[in-house]
Amino acid sequence: MPNVERMTVQRVEETGGGRAVSAAISLRGVVKRFGGFTAVDRLDLEVPAGSCLGLLGPNGAGKSTTMKLLTAQARADEGSIRVLGFEVPRESKRARAAMGVVPQQDNLDEELTARENLEVFAHLYRVPRGRRRQAVDDALALAHLTERQRTKVDDLSGGMRRRLLIARGLVHRPALVLLDEPTVGLDPQVRAELWGLIDGLRAGGTTVLMSTHYIEEAERLADECALMSHGRVIARGAPAELVAAYAGERVVEHYGPPDRLVEVERLAHEAGLPTRRTGPSVSVLKAETIPPSLDDLLGPDGVRRAASLEDVFVVLTGERVE
Numbered sequence: 001m002p003n004v005e006r007m008t009v010q011r012v013e014e015t016g017g018g019r020a021v022s023a024a025i026s027l028r029g030v031v032k033r034f035g036g037f038t039a040v041d042r043l044d045l046e047v048p049a050g051s052c053l054g055l056l057g058p059n060g061a062g063k064s065t066t067m068k069l070l071t072a073q074a075r076a077d078e079g080s081i082r083v084l085g086f087e088v089p090r091e092s093k094r095a096r097a098a099m100g101v102v103p104q105q106d107n108l109d110e111e112l113t114a115r116e117n118l119e120v121f122a123h124l125y126r127v128p129r130g131r132r133r134q135a136v137d138d139a140l141a142l143a144h145l146t147e148r149q150r151t152k153v154d155d156l157s158g159g160m161r162r163r164l165l166i167a168r169g170l171v172h173r174p175a176l177v178l179l180d181e182p183t184v185g186l187d188p189q190v191r192a193e194l195w196g197l198i199d200g201l202r203a204g205g206t207t208v209l210m211s212t213h214y215i216e217e218a219e220r221l222a223d224e225c226a227l228m229s230h231g232r233v234i235a236r237g238a239p240a241e242l243v244a245a246y247a248g249e250r251v252v253e254h255y256g257p258p259d260r261l262v263e264v265e266r267l268a269h270e271a272g273l274p275t276r277r278t279g280p281s282v283s284v285l286k287a288e289t290i291p292p293s294l295d296d297l298l299g300p301d302g303v304r305r306a307a308s309l310e311d312v313f314v315v316l317t318g319e320r321v322e
């Protein structure tokens with residue numbers, strides 16, 4: 001990987017017009033409606049400066065909308081938003097100058113080369129003229145696109161475009177980065193490299209807000225995860241804390257005929273234990289608390305494994321991975 005430290009940025013305390021800020025992002029009672037539909041519903045969310053918060057949630061939970069509110073691409077109907085000490089949307093120009101955004105939807109300029117895309121952003125984000133060339137070179141190296149810098153975006157592969165999109169969001173060395181599903185469609189090798197990069201950014205003091213559907217990504221990178229559902233945060237904590245609170249230590253996975261699975265669910269619920277369905281199986285969470293009287297029924301045909309953040313996701317959002 002290129003030298004991540006060099007991408008390290010201004011610390012949050014130095015922004016916000018000299019005002020001291022402890023939360024890089026703060027949303028209070030934020031509501032966003034699209035016609036009669038409420039996409040973000042009285043959302044409270046704080047992201048401490050210098051931390052990485054993973055935003056998890058099913059399709060349509062409101063993750064991207066929340067990010068768009070932070071960049072003032074969308075306007076909240078209610079509530080207050082502060083980003084790096086700036087009030088959004090009133091001071092959104094200044095907030096935007098200090099943040100890097102990697103959108104879920106690729107909006108690169110296809111007619112321009114990889115390098116030109118970065119140059120345009122370096123200019124837009126007011127990287128001083130004398131430093132622009134170096135900033136673009138660094139970003140290209142970061143995306144492993146130095147060799148392809150003269151290639152038009154239209155002719156890059158999907159993974160290369162994704163890497164360019166990320167590099168573009170970092171070209172001005174922002175104090176805060178918003179990454180909306182940053183590693184979608186990347187091969188495992190590049191994804192792992194990007195994990196290293198994101199981890200390096202955070203280690204250098206950059207605040208990261210990242211949405212992802214890859215639970216492993218959140219588990220590895222995020223200091224804390226916020227689980228979103230129907231426009232609100234329904235649970236938040238360090239990955240290990242969330243697992244301990246909602247899924248316990250161990251899980252017993254049961255395979256068998258449908259009647260047996262229904263029976264397992266019934267018994268578990270009677271004992272107050274959460275369950276999840278995964279295709280042909282039912283998993284009983286918090287299995288370490290199964291009372292001895294039920295051990296017979298919940299134990300013998302089950303496969304034991306450690307509880308995971310994915311269990312938490314499924315139990316709390318009701319999402320079925322089938």
Ligand SMILES: Nc1ncnc2c1ncn2[C@@H]1O[C@H](COP(=O)(O)OP(=O)(O)OP(=O)(O)O)[C@@H](O)[C@H]1O
Nearest residue numbers: 034038039057058059060061062063064065066104
């Ligand atoms: N411009 C818009 N007009 C109307 N509805 C919208 C608009 N943008 C988002 N929505 C709706 O708001 C809800 C939240 O969408 P959002 O894109 O924030 O979800 P998400 O959590 O990012 O989902 P995903 O994981 O699929 O990316 C969805 O029901 C979506 O259809």
Ligand SMILES: [Mg+2]
Nearest residue numbers: 063064065104
């Ligand atoms: Mg989204």
